[in-house]
Amino acid sequence: MSQRKRAESSKNRRPKVIPMRLDATFFFERAVQSLDRFHYDKALKYFRRAVEYEPENPVNHCNMAGILSEMGRYEESNVILRSVLDQIDPAMTECYYYLANNYANMELYEAAEEALVRYLENDPDGQFLEEADELLDLLGYELNRPTKISTIKSKENMFAHDKARELLEAGHFAEAVKILEEIIQRQPDFLAARNNLGLAYYYMGLFDKSVQTITEVLDAEPGNLHALCNLAIFYQHAGREMSLRALMEKLRKTVPFHPEHVFKLATTLGIVGEHREAYRHFRRLLHTGELAGEPSLHHFAAVAAVNLGRLDEAERYWRQAIRLDPDSEVPAYYLKKLDKIRVGEDKPPVHYHYHLPFEEQFKRWESNPGLVSEALKQDPLIRSSFFWALRHGDRRTKVQVIQALGLVADQEVIEALKAFLVDPGEEDELKRVAVLVLRSIGVQDSLIVTFSGRTLTLEARRKSAKLPVWDSAWQAVLEKALEQMSSRYDVVQQHDMMTLWVDYLSRVYPDVPKLHKAAGWAAALEYWTAKMHRRTVTYADLVSRYGVSQASISRYANRIDEACGIREKLDLTTPAFKEHP
Structure with a gap:
């Protein structure tokens, strides 16, 4: 082969090289990968390179300070945080909160108090208000005196906000909403309260109000992690896939500084099905965070692991949860479930809650x-x-x-x-x-109900004593009646049938007869409902549809009438519904 041909052949075999774009994003992603592997020295190096490419971006500096803090290099972290406040972006008031945490870890409690007060004075609606309140309590204990909070504008509403959070955690959503709405009326820029108000609306089923409230938080502070996480869950519930996808792109690139925020992000990612990203953050907390002793955190990591097919790792986390919380039924239940998952007889759990599934709870409670x-x-x-x-x-x-x-x-x-x-x-x-x-x-009292797109008012027709229990046999009668009446009677008449059934049970309780023939009682309820609404109904029709004898229907109808006196009241019957315009 000639020299020229060899040169051409060599040229043709030259591999194609795809140029690598070295910028702040590239080094940020490398840093996150290193964090996943707990290679903090490498992560620090890559964050430093990101700072070199974007020296005016304060987020890069804060990421670097956060890594140093996790490595226990608090003084170096503080130098960076002060430089952000003094030279790069004085508006990043959260740096004062980071400084306070670092000082507390260094046991410099006076300095921590000073930094924390600066944070609360300069950022009365900041995203760390809840965590700051906890740190204030710690500092008060360590300093053996009340913290100097006389000039903190946000403190006047903090106690009310704490009360509202307690109500939220206890499931008292309506009470929490009332307090949070009052706080926001007094202090519209209290974003933590507005955030929790959005959650409370969501828990009450007021989806549009919840999204609007969280959007108001993000309008004021686009990077508010609690609001972003809450909104992601709202979007998933509403099936807004496009909106959720765009939001998840942002959350995947977020590396929170504070352990509580790492936990919030991790659980949110898990709830929306991003198990890989959730697992990464849970592992980070378990290896370095102050929450590593929480059994629920090990449970969450196990749930993420099992959804990724890492069954051995899931087993290890659940066994650790048992060691940390031996009285809980939760880890043991899921360990047993894991055996079935291994052989394909069961599916991985899909929720991130530290309690037994509802079907399991009801199994254990239905007998009592x-x-x-x-x-x-x-x-x-x-x-x-x-x-x-x-x-x-x-x-x-x-x-x-x-x-x-x-x-x-x-x-x-x-x-x-x-x-x-x-x-x-x-x-x-x-x-x-x-x-x-x-x-x-x-x-x-009257009940507002939306049935099939129509908003109706259910007017109370008769007073009944409160029933202390609701028996499954009573429910069976109701369901049988609704099954037969749903296509023949409107919602007004179906409601009156239900009300009649409750009225009867209330009047005869606790001497409710044995309901051996649910169909017979259901037919009797339809009979009286038709009579109350001047509908024509025959025993022959009821016998045919319910599959019971005329004698049974007549007997049960008479029992209902004896208790409720329907015959005497028929001429006084008034419509039970009025429709909203």
Whole structure:
């Protein structure tokens, strides 16, 4: 081969090289990869390079300070944070909060107090108000005196905000909303309170109000992590895939500084199905964070791991959760479930909550309804999880939750069920169950309900004593009647049938007869409902549709009339509904 041909052949075989674009984003991504592997020295190096490419971007500097803080190099971290405040962006007031944390870790409590007060004075609506309040308590304990907070503008609403957060965690959403709305009226720029108000609206099923409130937070502070995470969950619930996708691009690139924010981001990512990213953050917390002793964190890491197919790692995390929390049933339950997942007999859990699945809880409680009532009254976590399931569970779970909430029957439950009635996204059948439960627990005032796109007012027709329980046999009668009446009677008449059934049970309780023939009682209810609304109905039709004898229907109809006196009241019957214009 000639020299020329060899040169051409060599030239043709030359590999194509794709140029690598070296910029701040490139080094940021490399830093995050190093964080995933817990290579903090490399992460620090890459964050330094990102700073070199974008020296005026304060976020890069804060990332570098955060890595130094996690490595225990607090003084170096503080130098960077002060340079951000003095030279790059004095408006990044969160740097004062980071400084306070560093000083506290160095046991320089006077300096920590000074930095924290500077943060609260300069950023009364900052995203770290909740964490700052906890740090204030710690500093007060370490300094053995009250913290110097006389000039903190946000402190006047802090105690009210703490109370509202406690109510939220306990599932008392309506009470929390009232307090949070008052706080925002007094201090519109209190973003933490506005953020929690958005959550409270969401828990009550007021989706549009929740999104609007969280959007207001992001208009004031586009990088507010709590608001971004809350909005991601809202979008997922509403099925807004395009909006969620754009938001997730932003959250995937976020590297929070504070452990509480890492936890918030990780759980949010898990809830929306981003298990890989969630797992990365959970592992980071477990290796370096102050939350590593929390059993729930090990459970969350296990849930993320099992959804990624890392079953051995999931088993290790759940076993550690058992060691940390031996009295809890949760880790042991999921370890047992893991055995079935390994052989393909079960699917990975999809939720990130540190409690048993609802179907499992109901299995353990169905033999003793009183246990449900006590658990809902005494355990805030169970109570709030029931309210969550009322909004996000499947149909069967929602029916169980509605019936269980009826055992508590406090004002918060009543408000939650009333909000459920006007949610256009809920099934009409579920709303009928909710109406029944409300009537059975003694709610006799008018109820606003959205049925099939129409907003109606259910007027109370008769007073009933409150039923202390709701029996499954009573529910079976109701469901049989609704099955036959749904295509023949409108929602007005179906509601009157339900009200009549509750009225009868209330009048004869506790001497309710044995309901051996649900179909016979259901036919009797339809019979009296038709009579009340001047509808023509024959025994022959009822016998044919319900599959029971005329004698049975007549006997049960007479029992209902004996208790409720329907024949005497028929000429006084008034419409039960009026439709909103």
